[in-house]
Amino acid sequence: MDFPPTKLDYHVDMFNLQSQSRFISVFKAQDGRIALILDSTLFHPQGGGQPADTGLIVFSGSDFKFSVQDVRSKDGIVLHYGVFEGSNPESGMDIEKGKEVYVTVDESRxxxxxxxxxxxxxxxxxxxxxxxxxxxxxxxxxxxxxxxxxxxxxxxxxxxxxxxxxxxxxxxxxxxxxxxxxxxxxxxxxxxxxxxxxxxxxxxxxxxxxxxxxxxxxxxxxxxxxxxxxxxxxxxxxxxxxxxxxxxxxxxxxxx
Ligand SMILES: [Zn+2]
The missing domain is CATH 3.30.980.10 (Threonyl-trna Synthetase; Chain A, domain 2)
Structure with a gap:
């Protein structure tokens, strides 16, 4: 994957569960799931014996939401797997790069x-x-x-x-x-x-x-x-x- 490594915001502050990031890319993975990449993330990917976080990624200035169901890390790039929600979830795949997103990690999990x-x-x-x-x-x-x-x-x-x-x-x-x-x-x-x-x-x-x-x-x-x-x-x-x-x-x- 030709993306820069994702900045791991949870490494710096593991108690912050809400932040802003920038959208980098979205694609359909080989297993058919939708994978979303951000420039930085609060979501802990599965690894080191710890399960993945779940939560929500909301796109600024639109009604697009991405419900995060699983998170993995590959070569330093964090992949958020989930589904788009909103009035027209299909067009989520066309969101332009660089858009600001609001990230919320599920607190109880x-x-x-x-x-x-x-x-x-x-x-x-x-x-x-x-x-x-x-x-x-x-x-x-x-x-x-x-x-x-x-x-x-x-x-x-x-x-x-x-x-x-x-x-x-x-x-x-x-x-x-x-x-x-x-x-x-x-x-x-x-x-x-x-x-x-x-x-x-x-x-x-x-x-x-x-x-x-x-x-x-x-x-x-x-x-x-x-x-x-x-x-x-x-x-x-x-x-x-x-x-x-x-x-x-x-x-x-x-x-x-
Ligand atoms: Zn440990």
Whole structure:
């Protein structure tokens, strides 16, 4: 696709759910869905274990609306998938480039996704507190239908039930205490210091990674959206813990 990368407004301010952007292009994707590209976006695309935002894109000076049902990112370009609404939705495909649009992200869905994502990060901290810090965090799945975090390494079967209980207690302790969540795009060296002295190999030297930091704990690179304070998670359950082929999966849920 021959478009400039989309500016990710949610990286800079993950709590702003309304903004203005400029329309770049609209086309029918290979799968038949309509894809819309903006110069910048508040919509979080599916990725990094977090589901896509939904919401509305309204075109300035017309009755065109685009209902966003799914968002993906490809080569740095954010694709908003959805349908045109209005008196003549067919002509939505002819909208001229450069038009100003008003973007609104669905608040309840975003809030839930942010709480689930922060809860997943909180588990990483609690793994250290219960003596499982040697297990390296891997993939996270922060979707509402059975969220979990994976860790490289095993937990002995005999310790599993105790560790599960301890994890849940630690997590709820941190939620009750609360703590500000910090997000910033930083120079590599500064980011490294904030993350306890080193960054994972997939962050290239000289880049400017986005760092998320929960309370006083060391930060980590993350492109997702989070709560503003740990107390916003409200409460958390560690629903299951299992080790298979050297990978430990910790399943969790949050209070509704
Ligand atoms: Zn994350």
């Amino acid at each position: 975003r809030k839930l996704n942010s709480r689930l994502h922060s809860a997943g990060h909180l588990l990483d901290l609690c793994m250290q507190k219960v003596g499982l810090g040697h297990l390296e965090p891997g993939k996270g799945y922060h979707f509402p239908d059975g969220p979990f975090v994976e860790y490289k390494g095993s937990v002995p079967q005999g310790q599993m039930a105790v560790k599960q209980k301890e994890l849940e207690a630690e997590a709820n302790d941190l939620i009750t205490k609360g703590g500000k969540v910090y997000a910033a795009i930083l120079p590599y060296e500064e980011a490294s210091v904030l993350c306890g002295g080193n960054l994972p190999d997939y962050i290239s030297k000289g880049s400017t990674p986005r760092i998320i930091k929960l309370g006083d704990s060391p930060g980590c690179p993350c492109g997702g959206t989070h709560v503003s304070d740990l107390s916003d998670i409200i409460a958390m359950k560690v629903t299951q813990m299992r080790t298979k082929k050297g990978i430990t999966k910790v399943f969790y849920s949050i209070a509704s």
